[in-house]
Amino acid sequence: MTIQNRYINVGGHRHRYVDTGGHGPTMLLLHGISSSLDFYRLSIPLLAGSFRVLALDLLGFGESDKPKNKPYSLNLYAGLIHEFLEKTDAAGNGPVYGTGHSMGGKYLLATALTYPGTFDKIVLSNTDGFITLPSFARVLSLPGVRHLLKKVVTREEIAKKMFASAFHNIGAIDAVTRRKILDVAVDHDAFDTVMGLNRNLLNLDMKRTGLRSRLKELTMPVLIIWGDRDRYMSPKYAHIVKKELPCAKLLIFSECGHSPMLEYPAQFCEAITEFIHQESPPSDGICS
DSSP: OOOOEEEEEETTEEEEEEEOOOSSOEEEEEOOTTOOGGGGTTTHHHHTTTSEEEEEOOTTSTTSOOOTTOOOOHHHHHHHHHHHHHHTTGGGGSOEEEEEETHHHHHHHHHHHHSTTSOSEEEEESOOSSOOOOGGGGGGGSHHHHHHHHHHHTSHHHHHHHHHHTOSSGGGSOHHHHHHHHHHHTOHHHHHHHHHHHHTGGGGOTTTTTOGGGGGGOOSOEEEEEETTOSSSOTHHHHHHHHHSTTEEEEEETTOOSOHHHHSHHHHHHHHHHHHHSOOOOOOSSOO
């Protein structure tokens, strides 16, 4: 299928998104840091057979606006995601589901906690939110440091090395998708967004904002997917995530790195579809 880009104003900023349409329930796809909705390029056609797929370029990335000096926070992104779902009438066909990868998983959790009832089920792939970075990490966004860092990490050869470290089964990724991902990695404005996130580290931390202590409030079914060879987010965190979410099940992909949706798209989409369509177990007073 041909994926058509659309654009929408959310929170006063222009965002790129994809909407496959259809009469099925809605599945929202959220990408990770230094990325875009193109991370789901191989998954969108596969999921479109069962869902109306909405995929969004998060503020600061992809083809969405990249405002300078934006006070990024979990609350900001949760608000943008909620507004996006409302403006696209995501609940028009019934249930709304969400899949979040890496940073996108953290934002998905923040949205579910800030706007209860938004999602009927969620999927977290190699999710961020469970590693607390030290406050001194913000030194990277100081002017002198970030200018030097920008010159280094946005170089094509460095971006390619960083790209390679994010995957284990890198041969599965086609040239077109690889180029789209690299284009984001070398984008100077997207790098500035990453530095903006770093400056606002405290407001983007699940623990420091108090959201992590509230995860027990999430009683919808959750599927956690992780690659056993993830060098960005160690698989040990997959078990931590499962322990902290009351209604979660864990699926580990073997011989897989940080991005199952790119390394094993068919298996990734099959796991999601099966999880969404299976009946939830009878309520025991904890999980819905």
